[in-house]
Amino acid sequence: MAVATAFDFDAALMLRVRDGCASSYAALLERHRTPVIHFLFRMVQNQAIAEELAQEVFLRVYRSREKYEASAKFTTWLFRIATNLAFNWLRDEKGRKVQESLEDETTSNTTKKLCDRSPSVESRLVYEVKLEEIRVAIGLLPEKQRAAVLMHKYEEMEYSQIAKVLGCSESAVKSLLFRAYESLRARLAHYG
Amino acid sequence: MNNRRNLCPLQSEEHAALLLDYCARRLDAGRGAALEAHMEQCPACREMRDAQRLVWDSLDAWDAGHTGWEFNQRLQERLRHECRPAWIDTVASWKEGISWKPAVPLAAALALWLIVFPPNGANAPQPQSAQQTEQIEKVLEDVEMLQQIPLSPR
Numbered sequence: 001m002a003v004a005t006a007f008d009f010d011a012a013l014m015l016r017v018r019d020g021c022a023s024s025y026a027a028l029l030e031r032h033r034t035p036v037i038h039f040l041f042r043m044v045q046n047q048a049i050a051e052e053l054a055q056e057v058f059l060r061v062y063r064s065r066e067k068y069e070a071s072a073k074f075t076t077w078l079f080r081i082a083t084n085l086a087f088n089w090l091r092d093e094k095g096r097k098v099q100e101s102l103e104d105e106t107t108s109n110t111t112k113k114l115c116d117r118s119p120s121v122e123s124r125l126v127y128e129v130k131l132e133e134i135r136v137a138i139g140l141l142p143e144k145q146r147a148a149v150l151m152h153k154y155e156e157m158e159y160s161q162i163a164k165v166l167g168c169s170e171s172a173v174k175s176l177l178f179r180a181y182e183s184l185r186a187r188l189a190h191y192g
Numbered sequence: 193m194n195n196r197r198n199l200c201p202l203q204s205e206e207h208a209a210l211l212l213d214y215c216a217r218r219l220d221a222g223r224g225a226a227l228e229a230h231m232e233q234c235p236a237c238r239e240m241r242d243a244q245r246l247v248w249d250s251l252d253a254w255d256a257g258h259t260g261w262e263f264n265q266r267l268q269e270r271l272r273h274e275c276r277p278a279w280i281d282t283v284a285s286w287k288e289g290i291s292w293k294p295a296v297p298l299a300a301a302l303a304l305w306l307i308v309f310p311p312n313g314a315n316a317p318q319p320q321s322a323q324q325t326e327q328i329e330k331v332l333e334d335v336e337m338l339q340q341i342p343l344s345p346r
Contacts, residue, residue: 033263038256047257055267062271134254153251171206178205181212185243188250
């Protein structure tokens with residue numbers, strides 16, 4: 001525990017939150033809000049849902065402050081909460097055509113970003129199509145594979161940390177990632 | 193790594209992680225160089241590397257957008273709600289649990305009682321009407337006028 005606290009600044013902040021320090025909670029929120037929302041957005045592919053789930057993540061962090069022990073890396077704990085919430089949401093939404101309901105919001109966001117990035121209509125459309133294919137390719141991955149890829153790619157987590165978040169072994173994570181990237185390579189191979 | 197040099201990463205998922213790390217630029221220089229040497233000999237690995245780089249670049253293009261300031265505000269409100277003393281919720285739930293229906297006939301009965309038997313106002317000071325006030329003022333004026341009359345014997 002002491003070792004984890006010494007090397008994990010976030011865990012130290014969380015221990016201060018446990019002792020009633022509001023500014024430490026604000027600091028944790030500022031440090032991790034964006035990665036958590038981005039992770040959840042890519043998991044559920046809906047900005048509003050992602051923000052709602054992220055609210056729940058940080059509420060749970062706050063509620064658990066008194067029981068918190070710095071036995072693991074703070075981000076492992078944080079992403080475990082986020083991943084579980086995302087899995088629950090995805091399971092609850094199973095059967096619904098989530099992709100369709102997400103079209104409007106995501107497309108409008110994308111269009112806004114594309115306007116900033118590429119001046120020509122053609123390159124904008126190419127980018128839009130590509131982005132849509134990436135979203136679909138990620139969306140088609142099984143939940144665990146998706147979470148593993150997102151943590152590996154965007155959060156740059158080590159295999160051991162992903163394993164702790166997902167509650168499996170390191171070799172299982174490597175296997176998950178291998179299969180996930182294999183699917184992505186097959187689906188995104190034509191972007192040469 | 194020397195032992196692994198002859199192992200094609202595609203032959204096991206465990207070893208394929210090396211290639212993933214290489215494409216993610218997370219492999220240390222020594223192991224990276226060894227893998228590059230292997231890839232020169234192994235077309236399957238080269239193909240996988242190229243495809244994986246494409247995936248990596250594609251994923252880089254996926255911007256998750258930005259979060260508005262409302263997020264913190266909403267969270268603050270929810271935290272404020274969380275921090276409310278427990279007794280507020282207890283009282284609120286107690287109030288919700290009370291049924292006011294039995295009190296309605298009781299209140300009606302009390303109102304009827306007050307109409308039929310108004311409270312005895314003998315001890316309570318009665319408000320003076322304007323007419324009574326005028327009468328008192330007139331009496332006082334009369335007394336004052338009488339006092340001005342000299343009471344000399346005839």
